[in-house]
Amino acid sequence: MKHRPPVPFLDLNAHHAPLREEILEAIAEVVDASAYAGGPFVSRFEEEFAEFCGAEHAVGVGSGTDALWLALHAHNIGPGDEVITVPMTFIATTEAISRTGARPVFVDIDDSNYTMDPEGLAHALTPRTRAILPVHLFGQMAPMAEIMEFAQRHGLPVIEDAAQSHGAECPSGPAGTISDAACFSFYPGKNLGAFGDAGAVVTRDADTAARIRRMRDHGQTEKYRHEEIGWNCRMDGIQGAVLSVKLRHLARNNALRRQHAERYDRAFAGVPSLTLPTSIPGNVPVWHHYVVRVADRPQFMKSLEQRGVGCAIHYPIPVHLQPAYAHLGHGPGAFPVAERCAAEFVSLPVFPELSDAQIDAVIEAVFEALQVEMVPA
Numbered sequence: 135m136k137h138r139p140p141v142p143f144l145d146l147n148a149h150h151a152p153l154r155e156e157i158l159e160a161i162a163e164v165v166d167a168s169a170y171a172g173g174p175f176v177s178r179f180e181e182e183f184a185e186f187c188g189a190e191h192a193v194g195v196g197s198g199t200d201a202l203w204l205a206l207h208a209h210n211i212g213p214g215d216e217v218i219t220v221p222m223t224f225i226a227t228t229e230a231i232s233r234t235g236a237r238p239v240f241v242d243i244d245d246s247n248y249t250m251d252p253e254g255l256a257h258a259l260t261p262r263t264r265a266i267l268p269v270h271l272f273g274q275m276a277p278m279a280e281i282m283e284f285a286q287r288h289g290l291p292v293i294e295d296a297a298q299s300h301g302a303e304c305p306s307g308p309a310g311t312i313s314d315a316a317c318f319s320f321y322p323g324k325n326l327g328a329f330g331d332a333g334a335v336v337t338r339d340a341d342t343a344a345r346i347r348r349m350r351d352h353g354q355t356e357k358y359r360h361e362e363i364g365w366n367c368r369m370d371g372i373q374g375a376v377l378s379v380k381l382r383h384l385a386r387n388n389a390l391r392r393q394h395a396e397r398y399d400r401a402f403a404g405v406p407s408l409t410l411p412t413s414i415p416g417n418v419p420v421w422h423h424y425v426v427r428v429a430d431r432p433q434f435m436k437s438l439e440q441r442g443v444g445c446a447i448h449y450p451i452p453v454h455l456q457p458a459y460a461h462l463g464h465g466p467g468a469f470p471v472a473e474r475c476a477a478e479f480v481s482l483p484v485f486p487e488l489s490d491a492q493i494d495a496v497i498e499a500v501f502e503a504l505q506v507e508m509v510p511a
């Protein structure tokens with residue numbers, strides 16, 4: 135067997151190495167200014183990120199989870215309300231709904247693009263429905279045109295979980311410009327990651343932005359005057375400064391992820407034991423994850439690991455079957471597409487800094503793991 139480089143699932147050191155000096159200087163500026171909690175470095179990043187998204191406002195907050203909770207709260211979602219979302223997501227999506235006092239109501243995902251299937255919306259709608267929360271899973275936007283059309287017909291706000299889709303686009307526009315609000319996470323492993331936790335709400339609506347600005351800082355309108363009961367959800371100054379540096383490289387890094395995904399697509403095309411990711415026509419995904427489906431996942435992952443290729447599962451248990459959501463009373467079979475995907479999904483490395491040799495190593499390892507002959511490209 136010829137020598138192959140090891141391929142970690144994610145390599146944050148490789149990601150930060152070329153920016154190390156620039157980032158350390160930016161952090162030093164925050165230290166010199168003692169601007170740690172919110173402040174000018176956060177404001178600057180907010181302006182830059184809003185511009186990147188093509189939206190009017192971005193409000194920096196403590197995490198993606200905060201962003202979701204604040205966006206729901208700013209739309210007056212609370213006890214007795216229902217919010218329609220998907221069961222195939224990270225649990226933060228539904229935690230934010232539950233923390234407002236509302237109840238998550240699920241529609242299954244589409245079997246080919248893994249985002250909200252708009253066909254399920256009519257069935258999930260009740261007189262208590264107050265919002266729709268699609269998730270742009272793995273870097274691909276949900277079918278926003280259909281979702282917005284349904285929401286507008288029923289007078290419901292739409293809040294996007296864009297935690298995995300910084301810079302993603304769909305025919306109606308980029309995340310954050312179509313709906314009432316889009317919620318981003320800057321967790322270190324995301325396409326745009328901070329040096330710790332951070333998040334943002336992006337919106338076209340000035341009132342929503344103002345309400346979230348107030349709520350992230352204890353409902354304060356001026357020092358020690360509290361208009362409403364808020365919470366502490368501020369973004370750190372250091373995170374704002376780091377994110378400003380890293381934002382300048384996001385478009386290029388997303389393009390690299392896209393190139394890697396295209397290489398995988400070409401190499402794996404026509405392999406019957408592998409289901410490849412598909413894009414909705416007109417969508418521009420940013421490939422937060424490159425996710426394939428295999429029938430015998432344990433054997434496949436073990437074989438990749440033995441060949442030095444890191445992989446992961448996003449997500450092994452759909453939210454409706456999590457112990458934390460047992461009270462909703464959904465059993466196995468309730469959302470069959472999400473459940474089948476949870477059993478078959480495998481995420482392959484797709485981070486921007488992957489070398490050609492590393493991508494070759496992943497491709498070869500996948501063919502070996504599946505025990506099929508590689509077709510020369």
Ligand SMILES: *Cc1c(COP(=O)(O)O)cnc(C)c1O
Pocket residue numbers: 197198199200223224226227269295297298318319320321331332333
């Ligand atoms: C990461 C993530 C979140 C939560 O973001 P945090 O910044 O970790 O709080 C929410 N939803 C999805 C889909 C995510 O991937």
